[in-house]
Amino acid sequence: MKTIERRSTCPINYSVEIFGDKWMLLLLRDLMFNGKNSFLEFRASDEKISSAVLTDKLNTLLIEGIVSKETSPKNASKFLYLLxxxxxxxxxxxxxxxxxGSQYNPNGGPKSLLNEIKKNKKKAITQLKAKLRSQRHSHEENIIKAL
Structure with missing residues (x-):
């Protein structure tokens, strides 16, 4: 796997070098808000990312420790990407x-989540983080059961 050469030690530069293109943010969207976690699920997104670009972006997220790559307990030939x-x-x-984005493009976005954010942003964030951690924990339990 390649490593990212940093242009500087600036924290904003660090973030931009990882997330500075649309594909990274869309992958995070799919992982966080759309429940996607496999290569084929990411490829099925409306934006039509190419396989080569998707592979590159997933490898970057792996190298940076933002996702892990796990074998699916239901299908040993399928990999899951978990935050x-x-x-x-x-x-x-x-x-x-x-x-x-929803403020300036009101035609898109997950309405139920946006409503929760508008009601109580801090609570919505806490619940979403807990849900993602629970998904990760459930996957780990499934792996242990499969052994």
Whole structure:
């Protein structure tokens, strides 16, 4: 796997070098808000990411420790990409991004989540983080059961 050469030690530069293109944010969207976690599910998104670009972006997320790559307990030839704690800590950022985008593009977005954010953003973020951690924990339990 390739490593990312940093242009500087600036925290904003660090973030931009990882997330500075549309594909990374769309992958995070799919992982956090759309329940997607396999290569084929990501490929099925409306934006039609190519296989080569998807592979590159997933590898970057793996290298950076934002996702882990696990074998599916239901299908040994299928891999699942799960957010790590580092990835889950991006939820507040993605919620703000979602909220901003829905304000200026009111035709899109998950309405139920947007309503929860409008009612109580802090609670919505806490619940989403807990849900993502629970999904990760459930996957780990399924692996143990499969052994």
């Amino acid at each position: 790590t704690d580092k990835g889950i800590n991006l939820v507040p950022f993605m919620v703000e991004f979602l909220n901003w």
